[in-house]
Amino acid sequence: MQSKVTSNRLAAILSDGFLALYFIFALFPILWMLLVSLKSGEQLFTTQFIFTPTLENYQAILFGDPRAAAGVVARQEFPKYFMNSLIVSSGAVIVSLLVGVPAAYALARYKFKGKEDLAFTFLSFRFAPELVVIIPLSVIYRQLGLYDTYWGIIWVYQLVTLPLLIWVLRSYFEDISPDIEQAAMIDGYPWWRIFWLILLPLVRPGLAAAALLAFVFAWNNFIFPLVLGGSNVQTVTVSALGYISSAQAFFNRMAAASVLASIPQIILALSIQRYLIRGLSFGAVKG
């Protein structure tokens, strides 16, 4: 008995230790990014952890580089790119919600021909590497006049955001007994009010989690805005490239931009954390 207790405690210490190690391993890049963003150009390639921090990188990307010389790219347009990212990512998630919630409901509730094929088609959007479709897409986009427009990017982001939302929500809707809807029908409610009053609150954890993940995927997407967006809708991910020029690589500024760019995701993740674990472990497993 005694030995069992000790061995349990040993296991607990080991697993805690392992988790701590993993924690450090997983978060180290973020710490490094933060450190680099506070370094000046001279300290950039040192591995020192103790140095005099400077905010000049942030100043440079937000307000312009006061020492910008000819041939060095001045990157003060970061706020604009940040807004672009915000617009296309939120826009993509909102469009996905408007389209995906009814689609997930239909896939969960109704029997129709080719239902599983359709559901699989949505999922298959996530299989194909983006590079495979990017060339034909860019040709089409130029012909349709969608190149370098917000709508164009929001549209192509549906490939990223929609499948996730549909599949997570579908399993949520499947978990809700149709009896509940029928009970409400007998109670005399039109379908849309049943949906609003009863169903939507039930799928909210899944909705929140899937929408957050969709937002993160959209925010981090690189290849679509790189090829399909021009100077008008450049996003933070694409703009990060601009810190590397033929003359000089401003890794510290790139790091500062990355730190700022990750803020919305971190805020979002923390604010809906309580839904996140339940939301994804609950519905998704059963799907």
Added chain:
Amino acid sequence: MAELRLEHIYKTYKGEVEAVKDLNLTVQDGEFLALLGPSGCGKTSTLRMIVGLEDITSGEMYIGNRLVNRLEPNQRNVALAFETYALYPPLSVFENIAFCLRARSIPKTEIGQRVRRVADMLDITDILDRKPAELGGGQKQRVSLARALVRDPDVFLMDEPLSHLDAAQRSHMRVELKRLHAQTGRTTILVTHDQLEAVAMAQRIAVMNFGVLQQVGSFDEIYNHPVNEFVAGFIGEPPMNFLPVTPVREAEKLHLAAVDGSFRILLTDALKTRVERSGAQKIDLGIRPIHMEVVEDEGDNTVDATVVTFESLGEEGQLAATVGTSTVLVVTSPWLRLDRGDAVRLRLRSERLHLFDAATQAAI
């Protein structure tokens, strides 16, 4: 309150599967009727058609002389207590019950009064603030009944209301449902596959099988005068035994002889006339396990049998024995000592014989 009348109701799914065939049934005002049958017999389809969740393929349905075929569920003024309860998880118990009243834009004060009245009736006033997830099975059941009753329905339907309760709650709820019916006087339909529920609660029982209504009547009628072999075998626990026999005439007397030659039984005059009038050549002889007994002496209406198993269940014994090539079940005293292979003699109570035409399965 109202009478419910179904006239030549058919339900066909996708033009092929006939779930309900030519159903004619009248449930009187204030009556408690049980719709009983095995799964897939059409009772649930019937229920859903009455409520309006399912279209009626053909036929006419009246609630209080109002044709309701084309009416939406909420226009029929019927209430359904779902088997799964189907409570609204995001809403409190109070809001669950008030939900249908809110749809009718009834004034707030009246909603409060009506909810409290049914909550009183079902003894759930202390849980009105809780959410369905916090309730036990019995409480959920009460909430679902309260939700159904709060709207003063013309017809109150219950779909397998006791199937998710444990044994103690079940027998308690049976009494409760009966009291509720007496108290509200609503036309009530209970859909169940459990004959015990139907017998305990309903005034009349409608037995369905394969989408066809087999027999409607009180338990006494259905148990003692089943119209066919299905009803005879379905009602009663343990189920009725059937032995294939043929009528044999001998010096003005009519005997029934087992097809396998294992026994021969003399018929009473009343049964004799019935068999003669029917002209049936192959007959299934039905006898309930409680209407047979193990006897010592040879006599009328006895058959020889061989013990297969004997179980003492405390208050009674159950004997399975072979008679010729058939196996019968007999309810006996628990004190018998019988072993596999023992020869026994069984007496059939002649006034309790049921005869069915083997060709049509109908009672003779």
